[in-house]
Amino acid sequence: MSGTFETRLAELGVTLPDAPVPAANYVPAVRVGNTLYISGQISQNDAGLITGKVGADLTVEEGAAAARTCAISLLAQVKAALDGDLDRLVRAVKLTGFVNSTPDFADQPKVINGCSDFLVEALGDAGRHARSAVSAGALPLNVAVEIEGIFEVK
Template sequence: MTGQFETRLGELGVTLPDAPAPAANYVPYVIVGDMVYVSGQISNNGGDLITGKLGDNMDTAEGAAAAKTCAISLLAQCKAACGGDLDRLVKVVKLVGFVNSTADFTEQPQVINGASDFMVEALGDTGRHARSAVSAASLPLGVAVEVEAIFQIK
């Protein structure tokens, strides 16, 4: 049986992928009590990295689309942390977004809106969260965006 959140994702044309494996010596998430801390998820499209630098060879809309892919991976990690039952998700508590951007690029919030807007579109009020959006001189593997999250689960 598909739960309410995955039904909504399906209506949006999104199927959660398998949770991506970590690329180094860390775990994809840590559960402490009813909180899940998810490691940063990098921008990718079906396993193909979305690389680039905002303010140089990517525009804000492309960055927002890359941030949305990070949000999808974050939900995949949350689902894994919930034993496959995404309906255990109570709240998206916080997102922290990193944008690979030039020194003069100032639209980091609009880029990370790609992740934030998706969380609210897919999860309704459960997806409303606190957030930070910061610039980075570079990100792992040259990706455009990386987003980490804190979720509350039951």
């Protein structure tokens, strides 16, 4: 089903991919009432995983681009959990972003802005959310960024 949010995504030149499948023993989404919890989405694009440490292998801008891919995966998971109807999404509530970064790197918020900025651009005020942005000494598969999200749905 194509609605308001998907129309905006199309205007941005973004088509949501199929929701990524879990890589281990967990589910991609859990709904409790009107709250949808989305498992951590890792940085990846059509070319594969986006890997490396921000501050050594990747710049802040490259890290932010990696975080943007996490936002797209988060929305793909939301859409899948809502039976293909993204317009049942009410708002983004909270993100927790993990940045695979060097010990002296201190710009995690700028990296996670890649996800936050995209959600606001794609969803408008419904994309505004609370957030944490933290460093990780390592992430699964050496990905650059992993982001989990909490969303209000109807």
